[in-house]
Amino acid sequence: MTLCHDGAVADSDSRPLMLLDSAGLWFRAFYAIPDKVRSPDGRSVNAVRGFLDMTAQLVADHRPGRLVACLDLDWRPAFRVALLPSYKTHRVAADQSGVDGQTAEVAEEVPDPLLPQVDMILEILDAIGIATGGAEGLEADDVLGTLAARETRDPVIVVSGDRDLLQVASDGDGADGAGVPVRCLYIGRGIAKAELYGPAEVADRYGLPPDRAGRAYAELALLRGDPSDGLPGVPGIGEKTASKLLLQFGSLDAIRAAAASSPSPLPLRAANSIAASAEYLDAAWDVVWVQRDADVTLSGPDTCPIAPRHPERLAALAAELGVTAQVERLLAALAQTG
Numbered sequence: 001m002t003l004c005h006d007g008a009v010a011d012s013d014s015r016p017l018m019l020l021d022s023a024g025l026w027f028r029a030f031y032a033i034p035d036k037v038r039s040p041d042g043r044s045v046n047a048v049r050g051f052l053d054m055t056a057q058l059v060a061d062h063r064p065g066r067l068v069a070c071l072d073l074d075w076r077p078a079f080r081v082a083l084l085p086s087y088k089t090h091r092v093a094a095d096q097s098g099v100d101g102q103t104a105e106v107a108e109e110v111p112d113p114l115l116p117q118v119d120m121i122l123e124i125l126d127a128i129g130i131a132t133g134g135a136e137g138l139e140a141d142d143v144l145g146t147l148a149a150r151e152t153r154d155p156v157i158v159v160s161g162d163r164d165l166l167q168v169a170s171d172g173d174g175a176d177g178a179g180v181p182v183r184c185l186y187i188g189r190g191i192a193k194a195e196l197y198g199p200a201e202v203a204d205r206y207g208l209p210p211d212r213a214g215r216a217y218a219e220l221a222l223l224r225g226d227p228s229d230g231l232p233g234v235p236g237i238g239e240k241t242a243s244k245l246l247l248q249f250g251s252l253d254a255i256r257a258a259a260a261s262s263p264s265p266l267p268l269r270a271a272n273s274i275a276a277s278a279e280y281l282d283a284a285w286d287v288v289w290v291q292r293d294a295d296v297t298l299s300g301p302d303t304c305p306i307a308p309r310h311p312e313r314l315a316a317l318a319a320e321l322g323v324t325a326q327v328e329r330l331l332a333a334l335a336q337t338g
Helices: 020-032 046-062 078-083 114-126 142-152 165-170 199-206 210-224 241-247 252-260 268-276 278-288 311-321 322-336
Strands: 015-019 068-070 092-095 104-108 131-134 156-160 181-185 196-197
Touching: 015 020, 015 046, 015 142, 020 046, 020 114, 020 142, 020 322, 046 114, 046 322, 068 142, 104 199, 114 131, 114 311, 114 322, 131 142, 131 268, 142 165, 156 165, 165 181, 165 252, 196 199, 199 210, 210 241, 210 252, 210 278, 241 252, 252 268, 252 278, 311 322
Parallel strands: 015 068, 015 156, 068 131, 156 181
Antiparallel strands: 092 104, 181 196
């Protein structure tokens, strides 16, 4: 059972719990739809329209019984930066008026026309009655990972364009805390080309041990690095080498033990590089690993609303922003989940 913020148990008939990487969706919508799409009073609403249409399509395609839009309450948590100072550095917007002329880090670099649209999206979600979820000091990934791991009743679909979430894929055997099947719907190539990943698909796509594919994917990411997150990786260990080593030795711990042994069964260059990267590997694991025990707060019950919570306010918002058609499509999709 999943408890809502007020302790109530959400109703469900074992249809999926769908968890949305909300920021990923609205960023994708913003860049996919021209900024010339405006509300009647001239404000940019391209991200609003795209977000609503994508959510409607996801709901129509998968008919979840429950739905949570997961939020970044801290897109670059301090504990991850302390462990790995390069974490997401390239995404930081700079304030050139820092002390003594030094550049100060202030926030994630978000396009100006997108910022107000985030509030618009959240207002619409609230008026419809779609729950949002967040955890203070943590990223949406940690919210997604926690809600998936603590679910014990319904299968879970995690929707994201971030491959980091492939690590939450589970068959519900209790591995990494998941008590139900968890699938990651990867939308990196768009909703129409979405790919559903379970452990078997993750293992097959990346060449990983099938019995621990989710955790092994996180180990693969740690070894190869990820420039998009400022993760340097182990020098000389790319994705193919990391996959080969994980298949041969079974886990990152076993790879590191092999690298440290004398003589090492690893090629000399790889063994030396892994051994020399011990500090990085120790520190960066908690940067890569999505938390499963975050203190997540939901804005309300996560049951899919088959009718809007505040119909008059929703109608007014939709008309004001010029997104009535998009709202109606989402409401129609939600009505089919009842």
